[in-house]
Each structure stands twice: as C-alpha cells, then as structure tokens.
Amino acid sequence: MPHTYITDGAEIYRQSFATIRAEADLARFTPEEEIVAVRMIHAAGMVGLEAHVEFSPGMAIAARAALEAGAPILCDARMVSEGVTRGRLPAGNQVICTLHDAGVADLAKQMGNTRSAAALEMWRPHLAGAVVAIGNAPTALFHLLNMLEDPTCPRPAAIIGCPVGFIGAAESKAALMEVLPVPSLIVRGRLGGSAITVAAINALASRVE
C-alpha cells in the first residue's frame, strides 16, 4: 500500500517553521534575526542550534540591505553557491564561487595554503559591498581575516562565517567575532556547514517564508 505523506511544499514549510517556533528558544533574537535563525535550524534539522547562533549588532539588517541593493554573494564552496535559491534573490544578485577557477590550484601551492583559501584571492574585484558566505572551509575564513588586515583590501557589507568541523572551525569563527571587520553572523563551535549557510542567505534574501 502506498505511503501517505504531506505533498504540498508550502504546507511542509509552514508546519516545519511552526514546529521550530514552538520548540526553539528564540527570545534573544531581534525580529530580523529570528527569521534567519529559524531557517538555519530548519536546514540543520536541529532545535538547539540557536544556542550557538550569534549575530553582531545590526548584521541581519546590513546583510538584507546589501542584498536588496544588488550585492553579489561570494561563496567558498559549490554546495553553498548551488543551494542559494535564485528566485528569492531581490536584485538578480550574482552568486560567485571561485573555487574551481583556473589558477586556484597553482596559487594554493604558491601560498602553501588550501584551494579554499587561495580561491578568495579571486574575490578581490567583487569584495566591496558583497555578502560573504563561508560554509565549508575554516582556512577560507582565516584567510579572509588576514586579507582584511590590509586596510586597502575592499570591505564586504557582511560576513556569514559558518565553516564546520573539528580543526580550525571554532577558532576561525571566534576570531571573526573578536576582530569583527564588518557585521557578521556565526555558528559558534564545530557546527556549521553549507546547508546552514545557504539557509541564512535564503532568509536574508527574502522575507517570504
């Protein structure tokens, strides 16, 4: 006998977000932050994630304003750039991932760093006013912080810094919030990843739930 299940995508979203709002502790978020945190919890399938979600003051408003003004979205991994829902973007924003660009592998060897870090050098022409979405590599976030130590390096409008894992992820995100070169959002600790990062972008891109 066929399995029966909810087949209406909009209804699945409604029930999912209602479940999250019933179970998660969202009281400390501003209204602009709350809709982002809800979508991050949704992507992770994990109530409790919210305890690790940290926005610098004004980040959600700054990132949304940048996207509405047409800012490009700079992604460290193809899983991030592919996950961004194009139909939610408010200004036909460019979604850029330079990881597989020609020259990145060679540059990584020259730099003695990962390809994920080297790929950020290709971001320089797009970086001014952009929204950065790092959802995979701690080395990319560390390298971005080092790039931004140079006062002549263009400033992005906001950084979503959610690399995941056991080596460097917690450290790079803590460093981002300590230095805070621009308004930023992190998931503190080991948790993070492309799905959570994409969820943040998709929430900041449109108020439609």
Place this chain on the structure above:
Amino acid sequence: MPHTYITDGAEIYRQSFATIRAEADLARFTPEEEIVAVRMIHAAGMVGLEAHVEFSPGMAIAARAALEAGAPILCDARMVSEGVTRGRLPAGNQVICTLHDAGVADLAKQMGNTRSAAALEMWRPHLAGAVVAIGNAPTALFHLLNMLEDPTCPRPAAIIGCPVGFIGAAESKAALMEVLPVPSLIVRGRLGGSAITVAAINALASRVE
C-alpha cells in the same frame, strides 16, 4: 598580526578524523561502515551523530561494490550532486540530479507533489543498479518507496536516505528501514542533509581518507 592556522589540507583531514575517532562511539560499526560514519560525523561537525546512523546489513559493501562497478549516483538536490568529489569516484561514475530537468515542474503539478518527488520519475532509465543519495527532501524518499512498490520498477543497488527536517524526515527514513527494498543507510530522526549525504557517498567511493 596575521592569524596563524593549519594550512595543509591533508593534515587538517588527518587531525579531524583522529579527533572523531578519539571522541565518537564507533564500536558497533563494521570496518566498512566505520569509515563512512566517521566522514558523516566530519561533515556534520558533530560527535554524537553516530548514535543515529543506521546501516542495513551489508549496505556499505553493496554500495561500494556498485560504485566500483560504475553505478551512477542519483541525487535529489544540486547541493548533493555538487558535493560529490569527482576525483574520488572509482569508475568515472555519472552523478545525476534531475530536479531542474524540463518538465519536472509541470509533472509536480500533475502529481500534486513536490518537484523533488516528481524529479524521481526522471530517474527510471538510470535506476537499475544505481546508488541513490537523498539528502534533502522527505517527499523524494517517500515517492521512491512508492515507486519501488511496483515490482516492475528497476531496483537500485543501495539507498542513502538522509533527508533532513521536521515534517516527514523521520517518518520517511523509518519507513525505508522497515520496508528495506534494497540495502540502505539512514540517519534516524530529524538530522540529515546534503553535507552528511555527500560525506557518505565520498566515503563509499574511495577508501582514501
């Protein structure tokens, strides 16, 4: 002063996997399963995930054998298909995602189901002997189970069923393990997602850590 961090990708992997093996409870897994579970924990950044990881008997061996024999990998989402590391594939395996194929949106309307479920109808010519990787949509996994109720529907070699979320995810994965049409791997409950699913494929594709 520049931030200092480990910049050697291979060393980051080594230390990450060593941390996971020191902290996670992997005793109940076979050796073939253990390397898959370790990579899933790595992708999630979460020791403890292993408690929810379930392989049907022989799944890891069956999936690896299918990939080595050239099986295509059928993915429910672009975040899954983009995440598969092509260099790890043992036989130049095709990686297929039909979600954005022409006709899927119309078919979804006709079926009264999601695009994710409708996209699986396009899998039929590729399904025999394939490795299925569902990392996003519970409706896709439910629809696959319904397709496989027809004895004339071609059988995949193995199913990675790791949809994520609050509505249907736990239920669809429980149904997969109860029916068990072919050897399968799930993350029980709400947890799952594209990164964890990709990690399982990447682990099954190559023994190289």
